[in-house]
Amino acid sequence: MTVVDAEQAPADAGALDRSFWALLARRIGGSFVVDEWGRDEDLLAVLAPLARLVRPTVVEGSELVPELGPALVVHDHRFEPAASLAVAVALGAATGRPVRFGGVPDVAPLGPLLRRLGGVATQLDDLRSLLRSGEVVVVSFGVDLRHPTGVGRPDPGVLGVALEAAAPVVPVAVRGVPPAPVRHVAVGRAIGTRHRRAVLDTAELAATTMTRVAELRAAARPRP
Amino acid sequence: MAAVRVVITGMGGELGTAVAQLLEADESIEEIVGLDLYPPRRRLLRAVFHRVDPRNRERTAAVIAACRPTVLVHLGVYEPYSRSSPRSAVARTAAGTVAAVPAAVEAGALESIVLRSGIEVYGRRRGAPVRPDEEVVPDPTCGFGHSLLHAEQVCRDAGSRAGVAVTLLRFATIVGPHVPSPLGRLLRLPAVPFSPLADPPFSVLHQHDAVAAFVAAVRRPYDGAVNVVGPGAVTASQAARLGGRIPVPVVGPGWRGARALAEAAGAPVPEHVQELLLRGRTADGGRVAGILGLRRIRPTPEVVRHLFEWSQVDYLRDPGRLAA
Numbered sequence: 001m002t003v004v005d006a007e008q009a010p011a012d013a014g015a016l017d018r019s020f021w022a023l024l025a026r027r028i029g030g031s032f033v034v035d036e037w038g039r040d041e042d043l044l045a046v047l048a049p050l051a052r053l054v055r056p057t058v059v060e061g062s063e064l065v066p067e068l069g070p071a072l073v074v075h076d077h078r079f080e081p082a083a084s085l086a087v088a089v090a091l092g093a094a095t096g097r098p099v100r101f102g103g104v105p106d107v108a109p110l111g112p113l114l115r116r117l118g119g120v121a122t123q124l125d126d127l128r129s130l131l132r133s134g135e136v137v138v139v140s141f142g143v144d145l146r147h148p149t150g151v152g153r154p155d156p157g158v159l160g161v162a163l164e165a166a167a168p169v170v171p172v173a174v175r176g177v178p179p180a181p182v183r184h185v186a187v188g189r190a191i192g193t194r195h196r197r198a199v200l201d202t203a204e205l206a207a208t209t210m211t212r213v214a215e216l217r218a219a220a221r222p223r224p
Numbered sequence: 225m226a227a228v229r230v231v232i233t234g235m236g237g238e239l240g241t242a243v244a245q246l247l248e249a250d251e252s253i254e255e256i257v258g259l260d261l262y263p264p265r266r267r268l269l270r271a272v273f274h275r276v277d278p279r280n281r282e283r284t285a286a287v288i289a290a291c292r293p294t295v296l297v298h299l300g301v302y303e304p305y306s307r308s309s310p311r312s313a314v315a316r317t318a319a320g321t322v323a324a325v326p327a328a329v330e331a332g333a334l335e336s337i338v339l340r341s342g343i344e345v346y347g348r349r350r351g352a353p354v355r356p357d358e359e360v361v362p363d364p365t366c367g368f369g370h371s372l373l374h375a376e377q378v379c380r381d382a383g384s385r386a387g388v389a390v391t392l393l394r395f396a397t398i399v400g401p402h403v404p405s406p407l408g409r410l411l412r413l414p415a416v417p418f419s420p421l422a423d424p425p426f427s428v429l430h431q432h433d434a435v436a437a438f439v440a441a442v443r444r445p446y447d448g449a450v451n452v453v454g455p456g457a458v459t460a461s462q463a464a465r466l467g468g469r470i471p472v473p474v475v476g477p478g479w480r481g482a483r484a485l486a487e488a489a490g491a492p493v494p495e496h497v498q499e500l501l502l503r504g505r506t507a508d509g510g511r512v513a514g515i516l517g518l519r520r521i522r523p524t525p526e527v528v529r530h531l532f533e534w535s536q537v538d539y540l541r542d543p544g545r546l547a548a
Contacts, residue, residue: 030465031525034425036355036457036506106350109421115354125353125360129508132357 018045037130038115039098047117048089055178057086061187062094070131070167071190072159073099075174076213077141077152083174088118088138090185100130102139102158124157131165138172141213151213159209160202166194169209173216188216229255229333230442231291233284233324234299235273236260237307238403239340242435243297244271247442257291259284259324260300261316262307278320285327294335295442296328301340301375304368304494305406314371321375329386336389336445338438339379343394343451344369344496348503357508358394358449366496376449389447393437396453396507396524397500399531400431407500408531409491411463417482417501418460420473424504425457430522430530440516450516453509454524460501466525467532 023042026032032042065071075087088101104119105111111121120126122139130137141152151173162169168190176183191208230247234240235258247253248270256271258264264273274287278300288296300320304310328334346356347365364370376392383390399408407428410416429452437452461471474482479502483493499505513519522530 028465030458030462032462033525034457034459034462036425036427036508038354038425038457038504108419112422112424115424120354121351123351123353125356128359129353129355129357129510132508132510 034116037100037118037120037126038112039100039118040116041098043116044089044092044118048093051086051089052093055086055181055183057090057183057185059090059094059185059187062091064187064189065091065095065097065136065170066168066190067095067097068134070134070165071136071170072127072131072162072167073136073138073170073172073187074154074158074209074213075138075140075172075185076217077143077150078174078177080177084138084140085114085117085119086183087172087174087185090183091136091138091187092118095136097136099136099138102127102137122155122158124161127158127161128165131162131167141210151210151217154206154209156202156206159205163193163202163205168192168194169205171209171212171216173213175217186216186219188212228253228295229291229293230257230295230297231288231293231324231328232256232258232271232297232299233278233320234260234301234340235271236262236264236275237299238265238400238431239398239434239438240299241265241268242431243299243438244268246435246439247271255291257287257293259287278316278323281319281323284320284323285330288324288327289331292331292333293328294333295445296324296334296337297438297442298324298337298339298375298379299438300324301372303406304496305492306404310367310494314367317371318374321378325378325382329382329388334386334388336391336442337379337383338391338441338445339375339393340434340438341372341376341392341394341449342368343396343453343505343507345373345376345394346507348499348505354504355506355508356451358451358511366499368494368496383447389445391441391446392449393434393441394449394451394507395434395437396427396429396451396509397497397505398431398434399428399527401531401534403431406492406494406497410486410493410497411460411467411469411528411531413469413486413489413491415470415472416460416464416467417472417474417479417486418464419475419502421475422502422504423459423461424502425459425506426500426504427453427455427457427506427509427524428527429454430527433518433521436518437512437516440518444516446515450512451507451509452512452516452518452521453507454522454527455509456523456525457504457506458525458528463528466528
């Protein structure tokens with residue numbers, strides 16, 4: 001975890017004021033905060049409630065996301081655009097932590113716009129930098145062509161970075177494909193990597209993550 | 225350290241002069257010798273300055289050989305449109321590096337090399353990491369980045385041959401009220417161009433923090449690269465608003481006109497600055513505190529605000545203030 005010197009932390013108390021006039025004043029004066037990855041906190045504060053109005057997301061088990069330090073949140077594969085964005089926004093609102101999401105294309109204007117909302121390309125170097133800085137990042141499983149409707153398969157490279165950074169891996173299952181009016185996000189118990197780097201390899205971590213996500217999915221499935 | 229002798233190339237610039245001033249105050253440094261095409265910006269008390277064109281290899285080698293430096297601070301890296309045209313910046317950087325570094329090694333007493341490099345070496349190719357750390361393999365995409373990478377390679381090769389530590393200080397774009405910087409000049413124009421399709425974030429570094437990094441690297445030699453970046457970021461349109469300037473959206477071929485207008489207004493836009501405006505430029509500077517002991521680096525938004533203040537020249541009379 002990166003400990004930020006108190007002197008270096010943003011000291012602008014006005015930055016916490018989320019009223020319309022404060023947001024507008026910061027936008028005109030240029031004093032809004034854009035971080036190194038391009039995340040614009042003020043823009044998110046305006047757009048996130050609108051996204052929740054369009055399609056609400058219910059989060060179960062948000063307390064399982066670590067309160068401090070890095071975490072890699074992995075969710076099952078979805079044939080739904082912007083699923084990671086929706087999970088990140090919902091988890092951010094539920095935990096109060098800035099939550100980022102991967103899979104952003106490096107093409108303007110879509111890429112820069114998604115970066116403003118907390119997106120990052122699933123670039124292993126950037127992921128390593130994010131986790132070293134103590135950030136929470138949401139990534140999706142890739143599609144498993146043998147079982148297209150299954151949970152999908154995690155990217156071993158991504159899990160390898162989490163292992164290297166000793167970041168816990170938090171399994172998440174998403175339920176509710178549009179046009180279902182509500183999206184459900186079920187968070188599972190984090191898979192710790194800090195004390196297991198010597199014994200846990202990427203393949204084993206991938207298998208454990210897939211099992212946990214599949215269990216969450218099964219538990220979330222409505223029973224007859 | 226005993227009998228430390230320091231050679232500073234590029235001593236005539238703002239950074240070189242400031243580094244020399246701070247090192248002068250250090251009693252453990254026996255001798256400070258500087259070279260540059262231009263004389264130092266301020267009076268130096270102990271340092272000896274030689275006015276040498278960096279392209280003059282023989283004279284550069286002779287001055288360095290006479291000093292037998294234990295530390296080479298290679299600040300003779302020229303940013304395009306900072307003090308030189310792009311073409312002469314490349315020529316001076318390459319020739320000065322090839323002349324100074326081997327000469328310092330051959331003098332026989334060298335213990336460390338400190339190089340002024342930049343995060344431009346990482347490049348901003350499509351798909352490149354947005355916030356590269358020191359483990360990312362350099363892949364420059366602009367002329368200045370290639371120039372810096374060449375200087376790094378020359379220093380690394382010489383360092384490995386001589387078995388000395390080579391500290392590569394990869395700075396974010398250095399700006400400050402009194403540093404000749406193409407980005408600083410552009411941001412101070414009444415109207416500042418930006419890309420409305422991207423307006424990506426970039427980080428900068430205050431001149432005093434760059435100077436403090438050099439002094440720290442002289443005192444704590446480290447073999448490897450270190451990113452030195454002001455925490456946080458701003459976008460071009462945000463920087464314009466912070467300075468009370470008018471952000472002007474520019475797309476596609478409009479950049480050609482914007483560059484011509486900026487040049488006519490006295491702020492030519494080199495390739496690496498245009499790349500910064502279109503693709504952004506930041507880096508992970510999380511290791512600098514542990515390696516160089518620099519714990520208080522000015523955040524990027526604060527540096528940009530300072531740029532617009534037109535503050536008085538801040539003479540470095542008290543070395544403790546910056547070296548802390």
